[in-house]
Amino acid sequence: MSFQRRTITAILCLWSGLFAFLWVGTAEASAYNPAQGDHFPTILSSAQLSALAEQKIEEKLAGIGETRRHELRLQRVASTMHLPAGEVTAVVEFPRGLPYGREFPAVFAIYIDGVMHRKATSYYQLTVYDRVLVAMTDIRAEEAISPANARVEERAVDTLPELTLTDFARVDGRVAGRYIRKDVTITPSLLAMPLVIRAGNPVELVLDANGIVIRAEGVALEPGRIDYTIRVRNVSSGKILRGKVIDAHTVQVIG
Template sequence: MRRLSAVSVVTSFRSYISALMGAIAALAFAASANAGVQSLDSIQAAAEQFVRSSLPEKSPKHFITAGNLDPRLRLDQCASPLEAFSQGTGLNTGRMTIGVRCPSAAPWTIYVPVTVEAEVSVLVLRRPLARRSRVELADVEPQVRRMPGRASIFVNDVATLQGHRLKRSLPVGTALTVDMLQPDVLVRRGQQVTLIAANGSVQIRAQGQALTEGAVDERVRVQNVSSLKVVEGVVESDGVVRVGL
């Protein structure tokens, strides 16, 4: 075996030391560069906490996840606690955008995508239903699912279905949400209705013809068939409209 000369050993040792010192210098530079940079994890955590704090105290289990931020992002370390806020929309949906800002002397703002899922008991369609169908007890079954959005948007009580129809056709397996339902139309355009006007113990009834349609508690326009006067009232029940005197 060939022996290394003293010169070769010294040269190799110096090269090793030089490479080691270069690596240490690079690490020191990176640490120095990142010392005044706000961590992306802290920004994501602020966005998640904001959404979590907006949930009711006694709510089903929610899963809140902030989206990834560009790893090249370099924001100055904030000297004050981060502030999160919403744009006023999307808080009931599965996807939203939350703003996170630094309120210190060198302010900055960034917007973080956040997804929300809920583990809920929800009524699921056992068969496809057409638009404007009533949803009967036999049409649904309860299931526990992990769903996008807040728990409050899902229907889990069959009583909620009473007096409502579907806004649109839905396939089998659909988890019902409140925005899929609409109240039954109790007064239709052209329908003969009973007008009721009350003042204390005095109640007056008259016959009218509906000019617009509406569900319970909605306002409709009706023409009195005797006086031909057009009045506006509130749908009280099927074919009954209450008006003011």
């Protein structure tokens, strides 16, 4: 029993995410059923699709300046395809982007002589590592982050380099915005600017009315952080207003 054998040459267009497979004649290649080969003579393997997706992922990471150590795992692979004769082009897209630490799809669009033929999907997981701040103890809300309660060690991260807390200087005066448990990676979402006003504190109310600054005595009705909006009461009129916290003593009335 004889088998028909063919081969293809892969051309990787790095700038566009295209992977073209052009017929170059008869040579060594994968064997397949002759009857099937008569109608679907081109083989596009899972390995070729994976090579395209992985190359494109590395390009995208480089494009956003991601140079940290990372691991890319193929979770589920697109099946090898038997395709009609013609020039085969594969285009890969990532509809959910490249999220760190979560499974995401790589969707392949397969064209024959420029006409869409079919789609296929592989799934990957990308893990990125960095040296980050990690809680050494349980940290209460409003507690400052310091070497007394945190350390730096390598961990898997889900933030871009500019948002990753790699040292204490990056905390930038913020405190724990809520309770942080021991051994948890400290991320910007867990932090907040410190409370500078408590409910009941006297404050100065400032209102800019068309360039005329009006000042009045007020009382904070709720706690606030700088740039947060809180409710206050005008002492003279008793009116309840909303204002942005400027500092520990000043609230700029809104409206």
